[in-house]
Amino acid sequence: MRFNIAVLPGDGVGPEVAAEGVKVLEAVGKRFGHSFHLDYAPIGGVAIDEFGVALPGETLNKCKRSDAVFLAAVGGPKWDDPRAKVRPEDGLLGLRKQLKLFANLRPVKVLPMLVDSTNLKPAVVKGVDLIVVRELTGGLYFGKPKKQWQTAAGRKAVDSLVYSEKEVERILRVGFELARTRRKKLTSVDKANVLESSRLWRQIAIELSSDYPDVELQHMLVDACAMRLIQRPADLDVIVTENMFGDILTDEASMLAGSMGMLPSASLAGIPKDGERTFGMYEPIHGSAPSRTGLNMANPIATILSLAMMLRYSLGMVQEAEAVEKAVSDVLEQGYRTYDIMDEGKTKVGTKEMGDLVAGQIV
């Protein structure tokens, strides 16, 4: 079968890690007999430099025509002026909104060979296997009013945390459905002791739970969840939460896996059900890492694991996804490490070498 993948390398280390992802995808194609047609397009800072906008219409069209979108990273100091009219991040946010990618899945799995390589005690991170379901097209990121203005008493600014019942229900259902396929435990994270939007969220979670009697629903305040993530992370399984809370908690959670360079993500337009294909965008959770750019340093594993998620959720290739995940853990088992997860007695490799090693396990 032939699949059409929109490839958006973006800024900073984006093109470097994207190239390794493509290498792995080609290895999958070769071994399993698939043909992936890659349609490259600019996004973020590179698009601003070339077209004056972070998300050119042609890029959006290519994404809409694709079976799945593969994005690496956007942003960088060059475009960071807070007074700027256009920002690289607008490209990413625009894509999420326009492609209706409301469900962002961020799995955090601590691989056994990396248990000793994180900043936390091995006993704390051992066995961690959780997934954060982050709402991606609502909340503070998109709520209106959203503006800055001048008043007689000085400048003011507002962002709005807005959610409709529909938006909350569909993301909670993603959480419940995923919990069903795992340990049947769902932790709904909110700030219901303070925020009205969280009280609506919690109410809807309680109402929906009667549709999922096999799933144990637990509510947790976001500040308590931030603590729990480093206190007893192995207790957590599926976490479902609003956009901004999910953004913050997943950077924190990435440290459990050793590095941001290990965490993949999938942003989906539908509820993932076993075997069914869902349109989605796949990207590492890390950013463009300007200080590492052009140095062949960045860890491409988060990108490669994002492609495994693409194979699983958007292309219906479970076996292929598992082959990629196994290749990654085999290479780590053999002792190869990029700088961010480097440890005593291991072999340090660069971005390209890591990509070659993983692709080499697949073919």
Ligand code: IPM
């Ligand atoms: C993420 C990133 C983005 C976000 C930025 C780059 C806009 O931090 O995907 O977590 O805040 O969603």
Ligand code: MG
């Ligand atoms: Mg983030």
